[in-house]
Amino acid sequence: MTKHSAPSPQRPAIVGHRGASALAPENTLAAFRRAFEDGAQLVECDVHLSADGHVVVMHDETIDRTADAASPLATGAIGELTRAELDTVLLAGGERVPSLEELLAITTVPVFIEVKVAAAAKAVAEQLRALPAASPAAASTVISFHAEALAEIRRTTDTPVSYLVEQIDQQAIATARELGAAGIGPAIRKLSLRAAGTAREAGLQLNPWTVNTAEQLAVALACGADTLTTDDPAWIQHELDVRET
Numbered sequence: 444m445t446k447h448s449a450p451s452p453q454r455p456a457i458v459g460h461r462g463a464s465a466l467a468p469e470n471t472l473a474a475f476r477r478a479f480e481d482g483a484q485l486v487e488c489d490v491h492l493s494a495d496g497h498v499v500v501m502h503d504e505t506i507d508r509t510a511d512a513a514s515p516l517a518t519g520a521i522g523e524l525t526r527a528e529l530d531t532v533l534l535a536g537g538e539r540v541p542s543l544e545e546l547l548a549i550t551t552v553p554v555f556i557e558v559k560v561a562a563a564a565k566a567v568a569e570q571l572r573a574l575p576a577a578s579p580a581a582a583s584t585v586i587s588f589h590a591e592a593l594a595e596i597r598r599t600t601d602t603p604v605s606y607l608v609e610q611i612d613q614q615a616i617a618t619a620r621e622l623g624a625a626g627i628g629p630a631i632r633k634l635s636l637r638a639a640g641t642a643r644e645a646g647l648q649l650n651p652w653t654v655n656t657a658e659q660l661a662v663a664l665a666c667g668a669d670t671l672t673t674d675d676p677a678w679i680q681h682e683l684d685v686r687e688t
Contacts, residue, residue: 455683457670492521626649
């Protein structure tokens with residue numbers, strides 16, 4: 444009798460966290476382009492809403508941490524600044540603060556769009572509905588810690604959503620199912636085999652964040668993660684290649 448080896452599990456998709464943020468300024472077009480070049484199958488970005496209703500790509504509520512020391516404007520809350528004011532902000536390497544519209548226009552892969560403030564969900568939904576069906580961005584997913592933001596996306600678009608949590612527990616699973624979420628995204632430091640099994644039983648994709656060490660990668664793979672969100676897509680790509688040889 445011929446002995447057959449068990450089929451290898453499907454390779455998880457690599458998500459560039461804020462682009463390739465280990466190698467280029469986070470949440471900039473340079474970081475996203477680097478992630479594309481380094482083989483990311485998706486990129487992740489964070490979005491806020493400017494004072495005049497534009498969807499702005501930045502992680503923090505303020506520009507203070509990421510503005511360059513030489514920036515003409517180096518402090519202030521995104522929600523209190525207009526798009527024109529944000530256009531004057533210089534980031535590291537001379538990069539500018541992108542809009543979600545700019546990222547969706549240049550991306551060559553789907554995007555995990557993290558809505559950082561629930562008020563931005565409606566404007567994000569409008570942009571997603573306007574995308575041409577052939578655009579890579581049309582296959583994007585909206586992610587958020589804010590259930591109300593994901594509920595707005597689900598009500599007004601066909602875009603899938605993934606519920607972000609620190610840790611998978613019964614309440615998190617219940618909320619994800621109530622939202623009709625496609626996935627759940629726990630912190631990798633809180634992920635366990637039991638938690639992963641609970642997500643699987645609920646029919647949810649497993650999208651842990653943020654996988655930046657060999658130990659974290661081992662946990663994610665053991666748990667059967669569907670995606671691997673990382674600051675360094677090229678590193679993850681290499682590590683997965685090594686494991687397959």
